[in-house]
Amino acid sequence: xxxxxxVVEHAGGSVKKVTLEMxxxxxxxxxxxxxxxxxxxxxxxxxxxxxxxxxxTVHVAEHADLxxxxxxxxxxxxxxxxxxxxxxAVLLGSTQEGKxxxxxxxxxxxxxxxxxxxxxxxxxxxxxxxxAGSVTVRSRVTRGLPLVTVRPNxxxxxxxxxxxxxxxxxxxxxESAKLARVVERVAEAKGARPELTEAAIVVSGxxxxxxxxxxxxxxxxxxxxxxxxxxxxAAVDSGFxxxxxxxxxxxxxxxxxxxxxxxxxxxxxxxxxxxTSKVIVAVNKDPEAPIFDLADFGVVGDLHKVAPQAxxxxxxxx
Amino acid sequence: MNIVVLVKQVPDSGAERSLRxxxxxxxxxxxxxxxNEMDEYAIEEALRIQEAHGGEVTVVSxxxxxxxxxxxxxxxxxxxxxxxxxxxxxxxxxxxxxxxVLAAAVRTVNPDLILCGAxxxxxxxQVMAQMLAERLGIAALTGxxxxxxxGSSLTIERQTEEGYEVVTASAPAVVSVWDTxxxxxxxxxxxxxxxxxxxxxxxxxxDLGIAADEVGLAGSYSAVLEHARRPPRQxxxxxxxxxxxxxxxxxxxxxxxFV
Numbered sequence: 001x002x003x004x005x006x007v008v009e010h011a012g013g014s015v016k017k018v019t020l021e022m023x024x025x026x027x028x029x030x031x032x033x034x035x036x037x038x039x040x041x042x043x044x045x046x047x048x049x050x051x052x053x054x055x056x057t058v059h060v061a062e063h064a065d066l067x068x069x070x071x072x073x074x075x076x077x078x079x080x081x082x083x084x085x086x087x088x089a090v091l092l093g094s095t096q097e098g099k100x101x102x103x104x105x106x107x108x109x110x111x112x113x114x115x116x117x118x119x120x121x122x123x124x125x126x127x128x129x130x131x132a133g134s135v136t137v138r139s140r141v142t143r144g145l146p147l148v149t150v151r152p153n154x155x156x157x158x159x160x161x162x163x164x165x166x167x168x169x170x171x172x173x174x175e176s177a178k179l180a181r182v183v184e185r186v187a188e189a190k191g192a193r194p195e196l197t198e199a200a201i202v203v204s205g206x207x208x209x210x211x212x213x214x215x216x217x218x219x220x221x222x223x224x225x226x227x228x229x230x231x232x233x234a235a236v237d238s239g240f241x242x243x244x245x246x247x248x249x250x251x252x253x254x255x256x257x258x259x260x261x262x263x264x265x266x267x268x269x270x271x272x273x274x275x276t277s278k279v280i281v282a283v284n285k286d287p288e289a290p291i292f293d294l295a296d297f298g299v300v301g302d303l304h305k306v307a308p309q310a311x312x313x314x315x316x317x318x
Numbered sequence: 319m320n321i322v323v324l325v326k327q328v329p330d331s332g333a334e335r336s337l338r339x340x341x342x343x344x345x346x347x348x349x350x351x352x353x354n355e356m357d358e359y360a361i362e363e364a365l366r367i368q369e370a371h372g373g374e375v376t377v378v379s380x381x382x383x384x385x386x387x388x389x390x391x392x393x394x395x396x397x398x399x400x401x402x403x404x405x406x407x408x409x410x411x412x413x414x415x416x417x418x419v420l421a422a423a424v425r426t427v428n429p430d431l432i433l434c435g436a437x438x439x440x441x442x443x444q445v446m447a448q449m450l451a452e453r454l455g456i457a458a459l460t461g462x463x464x465x466x467x468x469g470s471s472l473t474i475e476r477q478t479e480e481g482y483e484v485v486t487a488s489a490p491a492v493v494s495v496w497d498t499x500x501x502x503x504x505x506x507x508x509x510x511x512x513x514x515x516x517x518x519x520x521x522x523x524x525d526l527g528i529a530a531d532e533v534g535l536a537g538s539y540s541a542v543l544e545h546a547r548r549p550p551r552q553x554x555x556x557x558x559x560x561x562x563x564x565x566x567x568x569x570x571x572x573x574x575x576f577v
Contacts, residue, residue, distance in 0.1 A: 011480055070458065070485055071448065096444065096461060096478075103445030106414055107452040112539030113413065115443045125543065131335045131440075136546050137342065143539040179457030180487045183473075188481035195479055201576065225576065243463075243498045244477050249331055249439055250355065250497050258576050268332050275551060279574055281567060287558070294551040297570040301559025309564025314577050317568070 002088035003033040003057065007078065007101065009093045010038065013045040017198040018093040020157035022150050023053040027160060029122055030088045033057040034164070035081065037074045039067035047164060054160035059085075063171035065178060071097060072177035075104035081169055082109060087145065089124065094149035095197070102149050111144030116253075118154040120146065132249065132272030152197045153255045194228050196245060201227030201258045202277070204247055206270075207234040208263020208284060208303055215241050217307045218262055224314045230254065230274075232264045248273035262303040266291025283307065319373040319467065319489065321364045322427050323397060324420065324434035324446070326354045327381045327388040331439040341535060342542035343410040344440055346382065353388045356435025358395070359495050362502040364433050365396045367467050374398050376427050380408060380419055386518070393513035394505035400518040401427065407523055410535035413441065417449035419533060422526040424454065430489040431472065436461050436496050447494035457487035463498040 004026035009016040019034070026032035034055035036043040043060040050058050061077045078101065082090060090105070092098035094116045106113040119127035124146040128137050141147060196202065203225065205218035215231075222229045231241035233248050247254055249272040259277035264270055266282070266289055274280070275294055282295035283303045292298040299306050329335045329349030336345045364375045377392045377400040379385055389400045403423045411419070424432060437444040451458035459465075462474035463482075470489040475482055477496070505513070523530055531537055557566050571577045 070460065072452075072458070075448075075452075099444045100448045100458075100460060103413070103443075103448040104452045106445075106539070107417065107449050110539075113445070114540055115445070129548075130337075130545075132331070134335070134548055134550075135337060136548055137337070137542045138544045139540055139542045141539060142541045176455060179491070180459055180485050182483050182485050184484040185478075186481045186483070190480070225571075243496075244479075253442075258571070258574070272331065279576075280551070281570065283563070283567070287556075292556055293553045295556070296554035297567065298553070298556040299559055299563040299567055300556060301563040306559055306563040306567060309562075310567045311564075313565050313568040314571075317572070317577055 001031040003085055004030040005082065005085065005087045005090045006032055006034050006055070007090070007092040007098065008034050008036045008046060008050065009095060009098060010036070010042070010046055015046050015049045016093070017157065018095065018150065018152040020053045021152070021155050022091045022093065023050065023055055024155060024157045025120060025150065026091060027054045029120065031056050033059060033087070035059045035061070035078065037061050037066050037077060039064055047166060051164040052159050052161050053157060054162055055164045056162055058164045058166050059169050060166055061169035061171050063173065065173040066171065068182055069178050070180040070182065071100045071104060072180065073173040075101050075108060076173055076177045077169065077171055078105055079108040089146040089148070092149045094151040098149050102147060106147055109144060111147050112141030113147050114139055114141060115149045116151045117148040118151050120148060129276055132268070133276040151255065193222065196228045196230055196252050197254055199228035199254070200256055201225045202230050202247070202254050202256045203227050203260045203262065204230035204232060204264060205235055205241065205262045206232035206264030207238060209235060209240055212240045214304070217304065220311050221260065221307050224311050232270045261291050261295070262307055264291055265289045266294065319367060319371050319431055320427070320429045321367060321373060321375045322378050322424055322429040322432045323357070323360050323364045323375060323392070324432065325357045325361070325377050325379045325388060325392045326438050327351050327379065327385040328354045328438055328440040335440070336547070337542070337545045341410060342545050343535070351384060351388065353391055354435055354438045356437060356495070356497055358502040359497050359499050360433040360435050361392055361395050361397065362500045363465060363495055366500065367431070371467060373430070376401060376429065378420065378423050378427065379403070380416060380423065382409070389518060390513050391505070393516045394510045395503060396509060399516055401521060402518055403521050403526070405523045407530040407534045410538065411533050412538040412540050413443050413445055413449060414539045415533050415537055417446060417453055419526065419528060421450055421453040422528060423521060424450070426521070430470070432492040434492065434494050436494040447492045451492045457491040459485055459487055459491055459493045462493055462495045465493055465495070465499065
């Protein structure tokens with residue numbers, strides 16, 4: 001059976017959830033083969049998890065050049081691997097890095113590309129949500145193999161343990177791929193919260209939260225639920241919360257099991273980033289706020305009263 | 319430093335958008351069309367670099383005839399001139415084809431720096447900077463929240479999931495920007511008047527040496543087979559807080575097995 005290449009997203013020595021989703025998807029299409037692209041020693045900590053989710057092969061490309069530059073070296077190595085292996089499909093995460101590698105790979109291979117895919121059939125037909133999730137399209141690559149980026153939280157990963165064959169990939173990166181050099185990586189404290197786009201539960205705050213200090217209540221509700229924290233553009237623009245947590249048209253798109261909107265009116269710009277969430281809950285003072293049109297459960301009231309009470313009630317039930 | 323800013327006209331993301339029923343392409347006729355918001359940040363950044371370092375700023379846009387309005391709007395912010403790639407055969411081009419055409423158009427200007435928005439609000443594909451850089455054989459610095467120009471050295475700061483990175487390259491390079499990079503200026507009345515007289519070069523596919531069958535729906539590398547509007551979400555239960563709103567909220571969460 002032909003290989004389905006899954007480009008592994010990893011950070012801090014662990015495999016990101018979207019990779020487990022892609023391996024689960026790859027198993028339905030062919031023989032899943034993970035591709036680790038990273039600095040020396042990057043794969044060792046990842047292989048067991050990749051095998052647990054069914055990666056029959058782990059192609060390991062390790063070289064300082066893969067870590068020291070933006071995506072061009074990764075795309076170059078991957079293009080060479082695709083030429084050698086002749087996979088039936090290539091899957092990457094629909095993340096900034098996944099999309100950027102895919103963009104370069106598509107040009108190198110002169111191959112079509114589909115991004116933000118939520119489903120992929122065995123015949124290569126993909127499902128994508130466009131226009132802020134208001135339209136669903138069915139599409140396919142018409143030139144080359146299915147090269148797709150898969151949107152995080154599109155499916156539930158399931159384990160299917162195998163003992164993976166580790167296959168080293170020779171890395172020789174041309175100078176022409178080493179033009180964008182990473183001179184510094186600064187880690188910012190993230191705490192224990194899950195990553196926004198991967199989280200099963202997201203609690204977001206909007207202008208109604210009122211201040212940066214008041215965002216503590218949004219964080220607390222997220223923490224008792226084990227969720228991630230998001231923010232509307234209005235909240236970010238007001239300086240209440242950092243931009244990387246912005247959900248919406250010019251921020252992140254999330255599709256969690258549960259989305260709780262606190263003090264968010266639900267402008268189209270915000271809905272663009274969250275309306276494919278499974279269950280939506282909203283708290284807002286304004287009974288006419290458009291967020292209620294999409295909320296499965298809405299509370300008309302002051303979030304500063306409702307949220308603390310909800311936090312207390314959840315703690316009581318634990 | 320001569321700068322190209324890529325500008326895309328898109329259907330207003332604040333209004334209802336749709337795909338055409340006949341060929342599944344973006345319906346641009348019945349939409350209100352505007353400059354892609356993120357591109358305004360790229361224009362602003364170009365103008366700030368020009369103010370500090372001199373050089374010329376050229377807007378490059380590929381789009382139908384009506385994109386000329388957005389090009390004038392872009393020029394009214396301050397760029398010196400524009401190149402508009404317009405050809406009926408381009409309709410329905412995917413990202414790969416678009417990058418091919420834009421690469422050819424950019425070559426006619428031969429800039430030191432190409433600035434663009436990190437994504438467009440219609441496609442949200444987020445690959446154009448990398449595709450263009452790959453085609454032009456130059457560096458791509460993507461997702462900048464800060465850009466520093468020092469001679470021919472370009473350095474950006476970009477947000478990542480783990481924190482942020484500082485990345486550097488030598489010109490020529492493509493730099494894509496997020497909306498955190500600056501605050502775009504509004505066109506002044508003087509700017510609007512001046513824009514009417516600024517040169518806009520129109521280029522066809524023939525001018526760029528690209529054959530019509532390499533572009534558009536037929537020349538694209540992917541195809542949309544069908545589309546359907548998702549049924550709008552229905553609002554569910556709405557309660558008014560009478561001192562027990564938090565408890566009711568948790569009761570709902572429990573009924574959905576979240577707590």
